[in-house]
Amino acid sequence: MRMNIERLRRGALRFLILDALNKKPMHAYEIMKTIEIKFNGVYKPSPGSLYPVLKSLIKEDLVKVEIIDEKKVYSLTEKGRDAWGEAKSNMKSLFSRSVNYRKLLNSLFDISLVLYTYRDILTREETFEQINSVLEDCRAKIEEILGSHNSDRS
Template sequence: MKINLERLRKGTLKMLILEALDKKPMYAYEIIKSIEAKFNGIYKPSPGSIYPVLKQLVTNNLVSIEEKDNKKIYCITDKGKDTLKNMKTEVKTIFSSKNHYRKLVSELFDLGLILYSYKDSLNEENFNKIQSILERCRSEIEKTLDEAKQS
């Protein structure tokens, strides 16, 4: 079973954008900065990832656009607030009902923090070694999950 990481990222980004706009209407740049602040600088979405998701949110009537000084200000709609509430409920359900899943996600988050803390001292050789380890790890995890699914 292959997980569509791009879809997962877009779903997560969709929720992060709606959360930002739930606080106040914002320009796209402000949305990016709000998300970056939420992750203490560890993650900053690019304009290239934000704008397609914003377009989709507008198309689905989850976000509306107001013009001010020839700039777009994005606002969450009532439908967007309902969607955000449902998304948050779904996330809470996943993490509360599957304690072992939460432990795995916590381990992955800790790994991400370790990598981030060494980002400035990581040379190309170590980067390549770590990337290879992560690729093998992902492959082993997918193999394990596929075998479990077939059992």
């Protein structure tokens, strides 16, 4: 069973927004820049991905918005601070649980840095297709391995 990647991405972006706003209230552009800096320029959320998540966080009363100097400024509510603390605690627990899991994440991060380093070459359609094919094959193989172990548990 494949997980919903978009939901996973939104969950990660949700945490990154809460994390940014935990430092100080910000407008949307500041949130995007803070996240970009956190990832050393490798990842920057687009406005199209940021605003729906912000809207959801506001609806859940985790984030509030105020107009200051004619700009929307977002900040955490008390409930938002609690949610951020809980998410942070869960993240620490996840990463401290397994040295092997951290090794895998480091490998994935290293791959993302290689892709970022050669981003100009990836504009070539043939090169992009070759790399994308390798990554899709890799994902499929990982799902196959994990799926076979998951059926062992049943």
